[in-house]
Amino acid sequence: MFESYYQDDIDAVNAKFEAQKIAFAPLSFQAARALRDFGILELVSKSRRKGITVKEISEKTGLSEYGVGVLMEMGLGMGMLKLKKDSPEDNLLYTLSKVGFFVMTDDMTRVNMDFSEDVCYAGADDLAESIKNGKPEGLKHFGKWTTVYEGLSQCSDQFKKSWFGFDHFYSDLAFPEALPIVYSKPVKRLFDIGGNTAKWAIQCCKYNPDVQVSIIDLPGQTAVAEKNAKAAGFENRISTIPCNVLDSTTEFPKGADAIWMSQFLDCFSLHQITKILKKIHPAASSETDIYVLEPIWDKQRFEAAAYSLQATSLYFTCIANGNSKMYRFNELKNAIEDGGFELKEAHHNLGINCYTLFRFRKK
């Protein structure tokens, strides 16, 4: 855990400032997005140390001086922009700050911002209701589904672009480091539960010439996975099993050397996780390795990453399903062990987003 989680050593003046950042978060978020998407940050960046005025940006973007002015003043307050030293009081010269630089160029920030806007923003207003009702009340803005996963393949292109951009950005970066761990032992048959678009399955086939992968996911996703597997030339090695893992009738087939669940268990409550693992139990032998790849917030190296995960939990609350989240190491481990498994090893810090790869076997 980060030391700052135990210490409250901020002074009152700064604490009050932090409180205002929270109070105005929806507006500052939209201002930051507008500064990015109107290309204002880029223009400020290009002006380098010389700096640039509101008027010049207004001329270059075709936006009103008023509009550019309010955005840039907020950018200054948010620390995304700075003023050039000795810039004339009547004609302020703005430069790009380090924060502005990250908002403009950093992949994680871009992916998180697009996800916040296109997937979470409308439904965030329904967060409190979602908590009261234990349902993702914000999902109604997109369709009449119980969980986002049921409707994912039918959502708008903008929604899907940001959802998949977010999903893939996080787990994909850990895959290359997970592959040598999973294939350090012979794996002829792997089940990828929650295999989504077949990204991992395709990487497995490329990495290991012998493995056969079965993707277990909801029908909307397995249809996409089949298409992608075919396009990658692996239709003979990647098969799909469309099903809802929560249905009482769903049984997992036997015969896997490894069962893989990447960013899958965070779609369920701890109680459901234990139930899923109890279902997997009869399908696994004493030699079957159960791999779980998850971003764990108390195993992050940087507070910014832990913060992103804590915020992502709220997406699960108001959009995804109303009952899951990004887990702490022990709570997830215990829920899986309660399903009849035992943790054998855990690798931390996989990929730049510090994923944890757990390996379990039957008790």
Ligand SMILES: C[S@@+](CC[C@H](N)C(=O)[O-])C[C@H]1O[C@@H](n2cnc3c(N)ncnc32)[C@H](O)[C@@H]1O
């Ligand atoms: C966050 S995505 C993870 C995708 C991929 N494994 C990765 O690492 O990027 C979660 C996946 O779990 C699937 N899923 C969620 N609830 C499910 C359910 N009840 N039954 C089957 N699959 C489900 C979703 O359709 C989705 O493909």
